[in-house]
Amino acid sequence: MAAKIEFTSNSSISKSTLLHLYKSMLKPRLIEEKMLILLRQGKISKWFSGIGQEAISVGVTLALQKEEYILPMHRNLGVFTTREIPLHRLFSQWQGKMNGFTKGRDRSFHFGTQEYNIVGMISHLGPQLGIADGIALANKLKKNNNICAVFTGEGGTSEGDFHEALNVAAVWNLPVLFCVENNGYGLSTPILEQFKCKNIADKGIGFGMESHIIDGNNILEVYTKVSEIAESIRKKPRPVLLEFKTFRMRGHEEASGTKYVPKDLMDFWVAKDPLENFQEYLKQEGILTETIEVSYKEKITHEINKNLQIAFDEEKIVPNLETELNDVFKPFNYQETKASSTKNNIRFVDAISDGLKLSMEKHDDLVIMGQDVAEYGGVFKITDGFVEAFGKERVRNTPICESAIVSAAYGLSVNGMKAVMEMQFADFVSSGFNPIVNLLAKSNYRWNQNADVVVRMPCGAGVGAGPFHSQTNEAWFTKTPGLKVIYPAFPQDAKGLLSAAINDPNPVLFFEHKGLYRSVYQEVSEGYFTTEIGKAAILKEGKEMTIISYGAGVHWVLEALEKLPEISAEVIDLRTLQPLDVTTIYKSVRKTGKVMVVQEDSLFGGIASDISALVTENCFQSIDAPVKRVASLETPIPFQSDLEQQYLSKNKLQEEILKLYQY
Known part of the structure; x- marks a missing residue:
C-alpha cells in the first residue's frame, strides 16, 4: 500500500529511534484492540478509543523528558504506555481493582501518578488546562527549565477554562505546551458547529501566543516538531499552542458509534492511519523487516496477556468503610505552634x-x-x-x-x-x-x-x-x-x-x-502560631440553653445576651464548619437541654439545618425544646441599608432567644 502520509527523511533520527517510535505506537494499538474485545465481553466498563491518534500521544511524550509533567485526556493511552507504566496496573485500573491508581473509585484515565509525572483528567475537561499553568509556574519559580504538556480536544477549546488558561499562561510566560487534538467531532457535533475560525491554532493570536499546526497522524512530524519546540521553550519559557490535525476513528465512547460520520470522510482518514502508514514507510526504507515486525507484535501481545492475567487474578475490592472515610482527606499530623503571651x-x-x-x-x-x-x-x-x-x-x-x-x-x-x-x-x-x-x-x-x-x-x-x-x-x-x-x-x-x-x-x-x-x-x-482546625470554642458558660454560631453571628449573639442578663446561655463559636466539632456541641446540649443555631446565611439548606438534625438524632433525650434555627430571609441580599437590616437574622435574634428561653 502506498503511504497516504508524506514522511520527510530526517538523517538526525537514528534507526533505533525510528523503530522505537513505531514500537511505541504499536503497543497502545494492540492494547486497544484487546480492550475492545474485553469491552464486548463485559470485562471492562467503558472505553474511549484513541485508535488512529497514537502518533500524537507517543510523539509528544517522547519529546518530553521523563521528569516533565504530562496532563493527558481519555484518548491518550500512548502517554501512559510510553511512560512505561506497568500494564497490569493499567488493566487493574480499568477493572476497578485495588492495584489500579484510584482504588476502584474512578475509571478509565481519570487518574494521575506522581511516579510517572502524569496528571489525569476529570470529566469537566477545562480545569486540566489551568492545572498545567500551575505546574509550569512552579517549574518557572524553581528555575528547573522543565516544561509541561497538557492535552484537550477541539470541543474543549470552547470552554471558558481553555481561554482563561491560555490567557494566564501568555501573561505569565509559562512554559506550557497546549496540545489540542482536533479530531473532527465532539461526540457527534462536527467542528463546523463548534467554532468559526478556520484553525484552532488561530485562537492563539488573540492571546499573543505562538501557535503551530501539526499533522497529528505523522509521527515524524509530531516527534521532530514538538521536540524542537519543547527545547526552545526550555531555553525561553513561554506557552505554545499546538493544533494536531487528526480524526477520531471510533465513537466518542464505544456505545455511541460513528454513524453520524460521512463514509467518504471516514475513508479519507482510514487511509491516513498513523501506524499503518509509518509501518509501510519503515519497510520501504529498509528499516522495519517482517521479522522485526512479528517480533514486536509477539512480545507486546505476550506482555498484554501476561499482565491481563495478573489483573484478572487480582481479588475484587472488598469495601472497607474506614478506608473510604479516611481517604477523603490527606492525613495531617497537626503540630501546634503555641501563641506568644505578648x-x-x-x-x-x-x-x-x-x-x-x-x-x-x-x-x-x-x-x-x-x-x-x-x-x-x-x-x-x-x-x-x-x-x-x-x-x-x-x-x-x-x-x-x-x-x-x-x-x-x-x-x-x-x-x-x-x-x-x-x-x-x-x-x-x-x-x-x-x-x-x-x-x-x-x-x-x-x-x-x-x-x-x-x-x-x-x-x-x-x-x-x-x-x-x-x-x-x-x-x-x-x-x-x-x-x-x-x-x-x-x-x-x-x-x-x-x-x-x-x-x-x-x-x-x-x-x-x-x-x-x-x-x-x-x-x-505576636509572631507565628497556629490554632487547631476542627475545634470549636466555648465563649460563655451557661446552663439554660446552648447558642451555636460562627463569623459575625457570634458577635450578634454576644450582643443580644448582654441585653438579656437573666438568661444563662452557653455560647459556642464553631470557628471551623468542616470538620465540625460535634463533641463540643453534644456535650453542651446535654448540659443545657435547649439549642439555638444562628447563621447569617438564609435558612433553607444552611449549616444550621444540619446541626439541628445532628442534635436531634444524637441528643434527642437531652433536649427540652425543638432545636431553633435563626437565619436571614429567603431572598438575595439587598443593597439599601434598611432593606439589608431587615434581611439579616441579627434583628430577630433577641426575640428568638426569649422565645426559646420561655418554651
Missing part, C-alpha cells in the same frame, strides 16, 4: 494580614495569587506591602479568571508548592466553583494527590454591598466531601487558623467576614 490590640483585618505574612516567611514555596493582590495590596489591603517583602513572583496579580487560578493553585500543589488564592469577594467563587468541588475536593480520594490550597473568601453583609458582594455562601462547600471550611469570628482565631490552614495539605475555604475586618479588635499574640 499581644497587641489589632483589627481582624490586620490579624489575617499578619498571619499571611508570617506564613510567607515560614514557607518559601508559598505563592499568593488573586486579583489586585500585588502592588495594590488587594481590595481590602491585606497584602499591602507584600510585593516589597516577597517579590512579584510569589505575590501575583491574576487576570479576572477565577476558574483558571483555582486550577493553577492545584497545579502548584501537584508540583510540590503551596498556594493561597484570594477570591476578591466570596460571591465570585461561583466562577471558580467547578475546580473547587470537582478537582480540589476529590483529589486525595481519587488518586492520593494532596491539594495544598487555601482559598480566602471575603464574605458577608452589613456593608451595603448588595447581592453580588455580600453573600455568605459557606453552605455551598460544607456539603462537599474533601473540603475544609473555616469561618473565624475573632482576630486571634483568624490568625492562628489561617496559619494552620496553610500548613494543612488539604484544600481549605477560609471565610473572612468583611464586616468584621475593621470593626472588631482583639489582643492578638
Whole structure:
C-alpha cells in the first residue's frame, strides 16, 4: 500500500529511534484492540478509543523528558504506555481493582501518578488546562527549565477554562505546551458547529501566543516538531499552542458509534492511519523487516496477556468503610505552634494580614495569587506591602479568571508548592466553583494527590454591598466531601487558623467576614502560631440553653445576651464548619437541654439545618425544646441599608432567644 502520509527523511533520527517510535505506537494499538474485545465481553466498563491518534500521544511524550509533567485526556493511552507504566496496573485500573491508581473509585484515565509525572483528567475537561499553568509556574519559580504538556480536544477549546488558561499562561510566560487534538467531532457535533475560525491554532493570536499546526497522524512530524519546540521553550519559557490535525476513528465512547460520520470522510482518514502508514514507510526504507515486525507484535501481545492475567487474578475490592472515610482527606499530623503571651490590640483585618505574612516567611514555596493582590495590596489591603517583602513572583496579580487560578493553585500543589488564592469577594467563587468541588475536593480520594490550597473568601453583609458582594455562601462547600471550611469570628482565631490552614495539605475555604475586618479588635499574640482546625470554642458558660454560631453571628449573639442578663446561655463559636466539632456541641446540649443555631446565611439548606438534625438524632433525650434555627430571609441580599437590616437574622435574634428561653 502506498503511504497516504508524506514522511520527510530526517538523517538526525537514528534507526533505533525510528523503530522505537513505531514500537511505541504499536503497543497502545494492540492494547486497544484487546480492550475492545474485553469491552464486548463485559470485562471492562467503558472505553474511549484513541485508535488512529497514537502518533500524537507517543510523539509528544517522547519529546518530553521523563521528569516533565504530562496532563493527558481519555484518548491518550500512548502517554501512559510510553511512560512505561506497568500494564497490569493499567488493566487493574480499568477493572476497578485495588492495584489500579484510584482504588476502584474512578475509571478509565481519570487518574494521575506522581511516579510517572502524569496528571489525569476529570470529566469537566477545562480545569486540566489551568492545572498545567500551575505546574509550569512552579517549574518557572524553581528555575528547573522543565516544561509541561497538557492535552484537550477541539470541543474543549470552547470552554471558558481553555481561554482563561491560555490567557494566564501568555501573561505569565509559562512554559506550557497546549496540545489540542482536533479530531473532527465532539461526540457527534462536527467542528463546523463548534467554532468559526478556520484553525484552532488561530485562537492563539488573540492571546499573543505562538501557535503551530501539526499533522497529528505523522509521527515524524509530531516527534521532530514538538521536540524542537519543547527545547526552545526550555531555553525561553513561554506557552505554545499546538493544533494536531487528526480524526477520531471510533465513537466518542464505544456505545455511541460513528454513524453520524460521512463514509467518504471516514475513508479519507482510514487511509491516513498513523501506524499503518509509518509501518509501510519503515519497510520501504529498509528499516522495519517482517521479522522485526512479528517480533514486536509477539512480545507486546505476550506482555498484554501476561499482565491481563495478573489483573484478572487480582481479588475484587472488598469495601472497607474506614478506608473510604479516611481517604477523603490527606492525613495531617497537626503540630501546634503555641501563641506568644505578648499581644497587641489589632483589627481582624490586620490579624489575617499578619498571619499571611508570617506564613510567607515560614514557607518559601508559598505563592499568593488573586486579583489586585500585588502592588495594590488587594481590595481590602491585606497584602499591602507584600510585593516589597516577597517579590512579584510569589505575590501575583491574576487576570479576572477565577476558574483558571483555582486550577493553577492545584497545579502548584501537584508540583510540590503551596498556594493561597484570594477570591476578591466570596460571591465570585461561583466562577471558580467547578475546580473547587470537582478537582480540589476529590483529589486525595481519587488518586492520593494532596491539594495544598487555601482559598480566602471575603464574605458577608452589613456593608451595603448588595447581592453580588455580600453573600455568605459557606453552605455551598460544607456539603462537599474533601473540603475544609473555616469561618473565624475573632482576630486571634483568624490568625492562628489561617496559619494552620496553610500548613494543612488539604484544600481549605477560609471565610473572612468583611464586616468584621475593621470593626472588631482583639489582643492578638505576636509572631507565628497556629490554632487547631476542627475545634470549636466555648465563649460563655451557661446552663439554660446552648447558642451555636460562627463569623459575625457570634458577635450578634454576644450582643443580644448582654441585653438579656437573666438568661444563662452557653455560647459556642464553631470557628471551623468542616470538620465540625460535634463533641463540643453534644456535650453542651446535654448540659443545657435547649439549642439555638444562628447563621447569617438564609435558612433553607444552611449549616444550621444540619446541626439541628445532628442534635436531634444524637441528643434527642437531652433536649427540652425543638432545636431553633435563626437565619436571614429567603431572598438575595439587598443593597439599601434598611432593606439589608431587615434581611439579616441579627434583628430577630433577641426575640428568638426569649422565645426559646420561655418554651
